[in-house]
Amino acid sequence: MQTKIWILAAAALAVALILIPRQNGNPRPHIAQTAEHSRKMSLLEQDVAHTDRLCRIQCARNFRQALSEMGENSGTETIARKLENMLRMHRHMQMLIYSKRDEPFSQGVKAVQNEGRIEWNKAAKQISRAKEIVNRGKMYQSKPLRLNGATYFVLGVPSRNADASLIGLIKQDIIDEVRRHQRKNLRLIALPGGHAEKLETVDSDTLRGVKVKSGDDNGRTSHFHQYQVVVKFRSAPTPRQLARIHQDLQATHVKRLGYAYVFESRKKTAREMLEYFRQWDVEYAEPHFFYMTNDQNDGVFVPNDVLYSEFQWNLPLVDTEQGWRVNRGSKDVIVGIVDTGVDPRHPDLRGHLLPGVNVVDEQKSPLDDVGHGTHVAGIISAVVNNGEGVAGMTWRNPILPVKVLDQSGSGSTYSVAQGIIWAADHGAKVINMSLGNYASSRFLHDAIRYAFAKDVVLIAASGNDNTEKPGYPAAYPEVLAVSAIDFAQQRAPFSNYGDYIDVVAPGVSIASTFPQNRYAALSGTSMASPHVAALAALIRSTNPKLSNVEVMDIIRKTAQDLGAPGKDKYYGYGQIDVARALKRAQGNDRPLVHFWTRLFERLLD
Numbered sequence: 001m002q003t004k005i006w007i008l009a010a011a012a013l014a015v016a017l018i019l020i021p022r023q024n025g026n027p028r029p030h031i032a033q034t035a036e037h038s039r040k041m042s043l044l045e046q047d048v049a050h051t052d053r054l055c056r057i058q059c060a061r062n063f064r065q066a067l068s069e070m071g072e073n074s075g076t077e078t079i080a081r082k083l084e085n086m087l088r089m090h091r092h093m094q095m096l097i098y099s100k101r102d103e104p105f106s107q108g109v110k111a112v113q114n115e116g117r118i119e120w121n122k123a124a125k126q127i128s129r130a131k132e133i134v135n136r137g138k139m140y141q142s143k144p145l146r147l148n149g150a151t152y153f154v155l156g157v158p159s160r161n162a163d164a165s166l167i168g169l170i171k172q173d174i175i176d177e178v179r180r181h182q183r184k185n186l187r188l189i190a191l192p193g194g195h196a197e198k199l200e201t202v203d204s205d206t207l208r209g210v211k212v213k214s215g216d217d218n219g220r221t222s223h224f225h226q227y228q229v230v231v232k233f234r235s236a237p238t239p240r241q242l243a244r245i246h247q248d249l250q251a252t253h254v255k256r257l258g259y260a261y262v263f264e265s266r267k268k269t270a271r272e273m274l275e276y277f278r279q280w281d282v283e284y285a286e287p288h289f290f291y292m293t294n295d296q297n298d299g300v301f302v303p304n305d306v307l308y309s310e311f312q313w314n315l316p317l318v319d320t321e322q323g324w325r326v327n328r329g330s331k332d333v334i335v336g337i338v339d340t341g342v343d344p345r346h347p348d349l350r351g352h353l354l355p356g357v358n359v360v361d362e363q364k365s366p367l368d369d370v371g372h373g374t375h376v377a378g379i380i381s382a383v384v385n386n387g388e389g390v391a392g393m394t395w396r397n398p399i400l401p402v403k404v405l406d407q408s409g410s411g412s413t414y415s416v417a418q419g420i421i422w423a424a425d426h427g428a429k430v431i432n433m434s435l436g437n438y439a440s441s442r443f444l445h446d447a448i449r450y451a452f453a454k455d456v457v458l459i460a461a462s463g464n465d466n467t468e469k470p471g472y473p474a475a476y477p478e479v480l481a482v483s484a485i486d487f488a489q490q491r492a493p494f495s496n497y498g499d500y501i502d503v504v505a506p507g508v509s510i511a512s513t514f515p516q517n518r519y520a521a522l523s524g525t526s527m528a529s530p531h532v533a534a535l536a537a538l539i540r541s542t543n544p545k546l547s548n549v550e551v552m553d554i555i556r557k558t559a560q561d562l563g564a565p566g567k568d569k570y571y572g573y574g575q576i577d578v579a580r581a582l583k584r585a586q587g588n589d590r591p592l593v594h595f596w597t598r599l600f601e602r603l604l605d
Helices: 002-019 033-070 076-089 120-134 173-185 215-220 239-249 270-279 372-381 413-425 442-453 525-542 548-557 578-586 594-604
Strands: 093-100 109-112 145-147 150-158 164-171 199-203 221-233 251-257 260-265 282-293 334-339 399-403 410-412 428-433 457-461 479-485 503-506 510-514 518-522
Touching: 033 076, 033 150, 033 164, 033 173, 033 518, 076 093, 076 109, 120 145, 120 150, 120 164, 150 173, 173 518, 221 270, 221 442, 239 251, 239 260, 239 270, 260 270, 270 282, 282 442, 334 372, 334 413, 334 525, 372 399, 372 510, 372 518, 372 525, 399 413, 410 413, 413 428, 413 442, 428 525, 442 457, 457 525, 457 548, 479 525, 479 548, 503 525, 525 548, 525 578, 548 578
Parallel strands: 334 399, 334 428, 428 457, 457 479, 479 503
Antiparallel strands: 093 109, 093 164, 145 150, 150 164, 199 221, 221 260, 221 282, 251 260, 282 410, 510 518
């Protein structure tokens, strides 16, 4: 008996040693920026590879479904309508050919998008090869093809009894989109596109101008509009005073957001305007900062979503499946996503989106023209168990899209603050903010305080620059700050850290929804943050009486401790635990032994 105890103790010690990160996760200061750049580039290519695989699996699933719906007795016109409908629903499908096993594909039913623009002769060899393989009852996927400067692949899928097949040419423009998106999201480029000519880059502590040569320099900088400032007066200015300011500044326009003003001048710089407002009785005058996106079974229910088992390592890791046994969400708990908008036509978000707002352009809907917000929305609330794509963490919680970032993936303090206030005023019980800047804005903090006073749970990403410098809004005390971990529960190499971090969540190669009925794998604290927002929504669905402070306290106290014992600056209180948090909210918190069981199994593997 005593021998067994020593064996168990030794095993536990071995696990403990494996779990303790080298140097407590402290990044080694002598590693050059080029090494960090290389790690980020490696993660980017991993996301691209996962996205390619997601695309191929989902397309094959769509082909199989179409073949089953056509059936043996479908006429040519019915098949043609089905193919045309597939092309409309999936813009990345460029050509579809339905043919019987004994007939050449040239005699089959064909539907084409952009005919005449594609170098079909270069794809003909792969299409012929696909026909040979599907005639044997096997699926065919070609290697990537470069046609007209874009990436494609040929997919062939036989029907269930192999008497017919569907062959398609699929455009993978999502690969280039993910690569461009992740270069910004992981801070591999210096400034957000579309705004560089208007922005001044400064040291976030001193506000002195600095040169940014590459994305590696972003961890110490902030960006603000060269000709705009934000001002909060101690007492509201009269119309005559505003007219005087307008004239003195040669202002092009003035915006007011309840408690503060944004002034823009046609000639005076932000620094000159800050000096000008020294003569006025103001509570504060500050630059108008810009914010950018902070872009892995014991009777447990496993959803049938086609990409879940192979790609969504992240949900089992934080014990989501066990959590679903307690609660799967409520339509009464709305989650506001303050981001780039959300694609309202994505089938995996159907029925889960509320009418939102576009703060960037109030005349337009909050349509996502970047992909970031749609990806965040899918992590939280993609339709579960519909046999489609991915599964969200919540089954029923609606999403309120609030577009505050433009097509470059960046937005102003005014837009972000206005979006937070709008979401709080329109029923959001939880707000996710996968965005940030390194300069603390009192203007933005006022909006955070406003939402917090309305009992909203506020969640924010910490940032992707591998720096200890606090990022905002994550570092505000009213906000739950989230850092990212990888498959092995180690801090992601890009993830920011610091004493302000509350918890960590998965943020490496996270599979989720992407605009135009597609799916992508992205890395970033932007992907970690919505895991925590979804958990907050599940907690409020389980016990609606809990205040925002109580919800945040439950998330912290039920987290699985990682790194150094207790709260630390790399993992905060630890990795979120959905099942334990929901049991605590329900008032039935018990130690969960199965977590350690799964851990031993992973180590043995």
